[in-house]
Amino acid sequence: MKRKILxxxxxxxxxxxxxxxxxxxxTPAPAPSPAPIPVKVSGVYGGSQQEGIWVSGKGEVxxxxxxxxxxLGIEAQKATVxxxxxxxxxxxxxxxxxxxxxxxxxxxxTQYFSIRQRTRWxxxxxxxxxxxxxVTNRVVAxxxxxxxxANIIDAVxxxxxxxxxxxxLSFSVDDPLAYYEEAREKAIADAKDKAEQLAELVGVTLGxxxxxxxxxxxxxxxxxGGGMAPPAPAPAPAPAPAPAISPGAIVVSLTVxxxxxxxx
Numbered sequence: 001m002k003r004k005i006l007x008x009x010x011x012x013x014x015x016x017x018x019x020x021x022x023x024x025x026x027t028p029a030p031a032p033s034p035a036p037i038p039v040k041v042s043g044v045y046g047g048s049q050q051e052g053i054w055v056s057g058k059g060e061v062x063x064x065x066x067x068x069x070x071x072l073g074i075e076a077q078k079a080t081v082x083x084x085x086x087x088x089x090x091x092x093x094x095x096x097x098x099x100x101x102x103x104x105x106x107x108x109x110t111q112y113f114s115i116r117q118r119t120r121w122x123x124x125x126x127x128x129x130x131x132x133x134x135v136t137n138r139v140v141a142x143x144x145x146x147x148x149x150a151n152i153i154d155a156v157x158x159x160x161x162x163x164x165x166x167x168x169l170s171f172s173v174d175d176p177l178a179y180y181e182e183a184r185e186k187a188i189a190d191a192k193d194k195a196e197q198l199a200e201l202v203g204v205t206l207g208x209x210x211x212x213x214x215x216x217x218x219x220x221x222x223x224x225g226g227g228m229a230p231p232a233p234a235p236a237p238a239p240a241p242a243p244a245i246s247p248g249a250i251v252v253s254l255t256v257x258x259x260x261x262x263x264x
Contacts, residue, residue: 052210052259053198057191059183059254065171065247068149071111072156073138074163081115081133088135091163096139098159102152103141112138138167144174149245171247180216183254187214191258199262207261215255 074095076088099108114136119128143149149169157164173179199206 052261053195053204053206054211054257054259055191055194055198056255056257057187057189057194059186059188059190059256061179061183061186061252062249063173063176063179063252065173065250066144066146067172067174068143068146068245068247069168069170069172070141070143070149070153071138071167071169072141073112073136073165073167074160075134075136075165076163077118077132077134079132081135084133084135085115088137088163091160092137092139094159095156095164098155099139099141099152101155102145102148103143107142107144109140110137111140112136138165146247149247153245169245171250173250173252176252179252180254183252184214184256187254187256188258191256195258195260199260205263207263209258210261211257211259213257215257217253217255 072095074088074091076084076091078084078087096108114134116134116136117130118132118134120131121127122129141152143152153166153169157166195206
């Protein structure tokens with residue numbers, strides 16, 4: 001009897017153990033890590049790696065300017081706005097008449113106009129007091145007759161008198177498109193030469209272009225020291241008579257970036 005009771009208890013304990021084991025979820029095995037994807041490197045672009053050979057090229061064309069850009073204006077200061085405006089208007093009318101004798105009206109444009117209050121610090125009153133008003137009128141003129149540049153400057157200086165301000169004189173080409181075409185050919189040839197040299201140095205065969213991008217720079221003036229022209233001095237009363245004008249040469253510049261494939 002005791003033996004039967006003992007066997008029944010053992011059977012009950014075994015059943016309870018099996019149920020408890022079945023309620024515990026098994027720990028899943030870790031998923032295998034994905035295999036690394038191979039990366040094919042067949043060229044160099046700067047410090048990064050990309051498909052093909054990437055190069056840049058530059059083309060420059062030296063051009064004789066055919067237009068002059070003259071920036072000038074009038075400044076008049078008087079005790080009242082009305083007086084300053086009247087003085088500036090009279091001087092500017094004279095300047096515009098001198099300009100339009102040699103420059104087409106469509107090539108003259110108002111660039112800036114302002115009326116500013118002038119003040120000073122009054123120590124006795126401990127405040128700013130108005131001393132007058134300054135009227136400024138600036139125009140930009142495109143001179144197409146290069147032989148008349150000096151004469152036009154001389155004429156506007158005489159017309160505006162002591163109120164005349166010559167801000168800047170620069171040179172350019174009216175239609176640079178033809179020069180950009182020549183510069184583009186030089187830039188592409190320069191890029192191809194670099195790509196062929198790189199391919200030869202690393203022992204690969206250069207393929208066809210797969211990417212082309214272009215960057216255009218504004219024509220810039222070459223001065224005697226080389227490079228771009230130095231910044232213009234601060235506006236000051238124009239000297240009389242006008243100095244001799246020498247346009248010199250400007251450079252039309254263009255860059256390209258080209259990617260070449262590599263023949264396997």
